[in-house]
Amino acid sequence: MKRNKRFSLSGKAVLICCLAFLMVPAGFALAAPNKPFPQHTTYTSGSIKPSHVTQTTMDDAVKSKWDSWKSAYLKPAGTGKYYVKYDSSGATVSEAHGYGMLLTVLMAGYDSSAQTYFNGLYKYYTEHPSDNNPYLMAWKQNSSFQNVEGADSATDGDMDIAYSLLLADKQWGSSGTVNYLQAAKNIINAIMQNDVNQTQWTLRLGDWATDGSYATATRPSDFMLNHLKAFQQATGDTRWTKVIDKTYSIINSIYTNYSASTGLLPDFVVYSGGAYKPAPADFLEDTTDGSYAYNSCRTPWRITTDYLMTGDNRALNQLNQMNSWIKGKVNSNPGAVKDGYKLNGSVIGSYNSGAFFAPFGVSAMTSSSNQTWLNSVWTYTAGSSSEGYYEDSIKLFSLLVMSGNWWAY
Template sequence: MRNQVKWLLCLTLIFASLQSLFVLPVAASEESDEDPSTTAVAAASPLRPFPQHTAYVSGVIKPNNIDQAKMDNEVRRLYDEWKGRYLKKNPYVSNQYFVHYNLNQESDDDPQVVTTSEANGYGMLITAIMAGHDSNAQTYFDGLYRFYKAHPSEINGQLMAWQQKDNGSAIVSNKKAGINAATDGDMDIAYGLLLADKQWGSSGSINYKSAAVQIINAIMASEVNQSAWHLKLGDWAADSDPEWGKGTRPSDYMLNHLRAFRTATGDGRWDTVLNQTYSIIQQLHTGYAGSTGLLPDFATKESSGYKPVNGEYLETDKDGFYYYNASRTPWRIATDYILTGDSRAKAQLTQLNNWIKGKTGSDPAKIKAGYRLNGNQINSYYDLTYATPFAVSAMIDKSNQAWLNALWTNTTSKSTNSDTYFSNSIRLLSLITVSGNWWRP
């Protein structure tokens, strides 16, 4: 018997030694790579796992120089790289995650700045869509949701304060920047919650549908002008303000989000906002960019209608041009056509596609970072931020097939590590759509 005990003890020691050889600690700076299932409740099985291969409307195209399986794998690769670089665990709160947008010190607001509501919204969209590929997607999504709830706007507490910083002992909303909301981040957070409801259901620890309705109603109350029915810049822009109440940002024109908000809440005012948004797109196109289809970073309402702002309005002296905000409009606007076939923006998108193909000689490498609305370039360098959204707008017609193929090849070839959070996030979201994997809740 003694010999048997000794033998069992030896086996136990050998097994423990082998375990120590293969179990490695997780570095604090790489929290997004750890297995969150060790500290979280079991995730629900995804109901719409990636890849979805959504049936887009008739006539919409995808790249045909690469097969579907390879496109899906490219999206998986870009997601894994994006997650590894930007998705971070809050070092001070164990069940929260955030998307780090300032790794390269792109923000000139404060070196301590780490994230924004825009980044949080992108993260919630991406993790909800990529469930099925990433078995921990729900844990990440829930952590991003908790981060949003931990950083409310001081004006409407159902909305998210637009910027956060790490002060060395906590991640807090940035008072210097203003603890108020930006419309784009809130809209993506709301849409992400609707995706989550369809992806995992709302019977778990977070009622995604109820949370979505709360923020959608808050967006209507505080980020929609209640007489002009345009999307405002944030909850800080009072309807009655003679300057800010009239302002609107075309990169917030997430038309399919507006449809989803109407469906989720039953609030018919969202139909009014949708129709007004399409009207503004048409006014800006026909009145100020008839030969290009380009939209400005910011526009304002005047007695004669909507027009691009002049000079520095909110961010830079390029606010009236097609610059870093407006670079997202081909993706945001074309998505509604791709999913619904609503043709009200097709003339603008068609003009945009024809113009950029002509401007570049159908060579995506010649896309430049920013244009005046007449088509004159602002900068001489290429930027992925501008290139990838054109791939989404190219999907609307078969005449763009060669151009779409070239855009896919160009944008997937760029290194994640050598680019920025903004470029890489827009690329991933755009290529999810281009690959046929975007869907509406």
């Protein structure tokens, strides 16, 4: 099946059954957070954080971006439910929903309503199951909260929802209104069943991608390796090791064979002739499907986060090459980053999008040689204006990691 485009352009900015849920009664005492914001996590040895501002200044920048994000995008969806408004029409996608669930659990302690929001987002998720597996989420709803464009799932939304539930178990425990840990295990097992190609041990594009070239394709922006490790830890399912190993293998295969000078990864990867390759133009979403565009702009954040949390260095060469390349490409000026590059480094974008410049700050954290560049990206991102749901979400996640406030299951 041909998936309709996930993101639409407005100007130049990209906008891009289940467990029973009981309503929280009036006066119900919500759990105190066990890991309240700020957390000030110690990342892997040798990694760096911005050095030109204080920790308090960084924490305050995250709080400010969260307040703006919540005001713009976190909206009620009927009694006791919340959703993330991802475009001007009031539609949403499971990707956005996963972002909302992650952000609310991470900002608990600063935001006194975080658990209420999280539980409301959880209830919305349970009421929009995929047709293929009731624990996965239908990927898109319109402003009337009706499933549209096929009630099947997208892997990235499923993974973030699952990971957020694991974090919620650590944050609030699972003995309250929602058994977060059981809910997490249910969706993790569903991801293994329907979002993983168990012949190739690759992450599918979604639970729908079971035919033709889609069955063996994968998307590097779904390479949330720290999520995968948490899924194995929570469930004891050793098959996740196969997915983790294969994911690192694909990163390095694409880097070695197609982007040795840049370290960039394409929006989509296909399996052809016994090898993994950048997808052809218009494979799923756009002419840029084989380039570094509005999907893979997230890879510097997603892949680096696993290195920061675990020290797993299997993608470190690729990340270091990418850091070196982008600093040179833009002369260490984050304002010169464009929203799209071919894997050889040539520019195909024209807009300075926060979805692109902010994640480079996360990847810069791998080495002290990037300190000046990291400081510049931090300042530029923290001071940036609102752009849209997609950019603002990625900027907030990037600031959370850069400030040391990401934490793992």
